[in-house]
Amino acid sequence: MMFSNTLTRRGLIASALLAFASLAAQAAEIRVITSGAFTEAYKKLVPIYEAASGHKVISAYGASIGNAPDSIPSRFARGEKFDLVILSEGGLEALMKDGKLVSGSRVDLVRSQIGVAVRKGTPKPDISTVEALKQTLLNAKSVAYSASASGTYLSTEMFPKLGIAEQMQKTAKKIMSERVGAVVARGEAELGFQQVSELIYFKELDFVGTLPDAVQQTIFFSSALVQGSEQQEAAKHLVRFFTSPAVADIVRSTGVDPVSK
Template sequence: MNTLHRRALLRLSLLAGLALAQVGAWAAEIRVVTSGAFTEAYKQLIPIYEQATGHTVISSFGASIGNAPDSIPSRFARGEVFDLVILSEGGLEALVKAGQVQPGSRVDLARSKIGAAVRKGTPKPDISTVEALKKTLLDAKSVAYSASASGTYLSTELFPKLGVAERLKETGKRILSERVGAVVARGDAELGFQQVSELIYFKELDFIGTLPDEVQQTIFFSVGLVKDSKQAELATHLARFLASAAVAEIVRATGLEPAAVKR
């Protein structure tokens, strides 16, 4: 375990002691579903939490929005049972309005930006300015983007704004139920756009940068307590840990900006 993990574990141990004094010292199961952008941070933080508390976290994964079979909205529609849900701010607010997440329970975890990548060893196009990005999109033979929050922004707002929507009708690939990076890595798309935290872990890719600031969309990824959760106190405690300044360095290392740290 590295220094960052040791520090987080020590801080969590102190927090856990306070929580367990209230809810009892027995081990329990907490069910969580998380969207892709927070997945890498989540996979590092959950083992720390389990080690410190003795609780078990049962994890599921899916896109923040959309109707893919494993998307978070589809999972809720099927009646899958969770205690916590982690997804984009827009997706979370939709679940609150639908009566599936407890109002007022939202806790912001991290801010995420959209980036782009190509297969390792292939030419790296320029996306450093708005004009360069437009040219790259027009020139690309195939462009993959997610069916979740980032892809929705690209297809419904950015592409029309840049005047490339007609071209992307021919070359765009909306990706369901897998990461855009996987599609680009196996050569099924020349260029891929997704949250930075979902691209940087593919060794087969070259990350080429984020969208220019003028057209960037920074999305909060947040956690909310599922309505009628049977482990509400423990789930709230886990949410506090995921949002705490103690784990900020781990979150940042996965390509996200921790919400606990002021800009």
């Protein structure tokens, strides 16, 4: 049965690639900047797309929000040029409001949730309920969270909701310009909070689980065309590939859920 399923999956992807190859226009270079939760899926899908379409994707990476030098808002502020941007819905809407993106071009790609990880071999804390999560946070000597969308939610909404904002100011640290998992892997924090897709690829970590539903934040990561881009048709073509049902299993394997059309 597993062998049959593998053949079926390969057949679906092959069919999709043939379709995208036939739809591709003259080979183009598509400049894309993407953030956090979609990054692992993006890295798996882009080589497949390039091989099928003949287009070349030039990739850049940065946080969805914030003023770190490599964040997406900072890069736009410096005038860096892109054809397509992929980031959290809040960051996307801010760029849209500023006139950086093409109105009406938003396409939701995946849903992402916040997870928790610890250094491999250390005890896994209890986060199964809201009260257990609260006690785990209060007992932790050090906590690392993202400077992007998930971290903003934790520091401005979840910590205050749990009544531990003051304590977290002493023990929690916002991580700039690198993945939270890297900080936890080095032993610089006991607990790491970030999108699940950002944590599960660190072999040095043990994934604890996702936040309880009552305090979970589900974030959409979406694409949009950049205002003034000369490769908008090619960028649309790439987005159609990212949302193709044939590649949904690849996307899902990276810790995010594809958004059904």
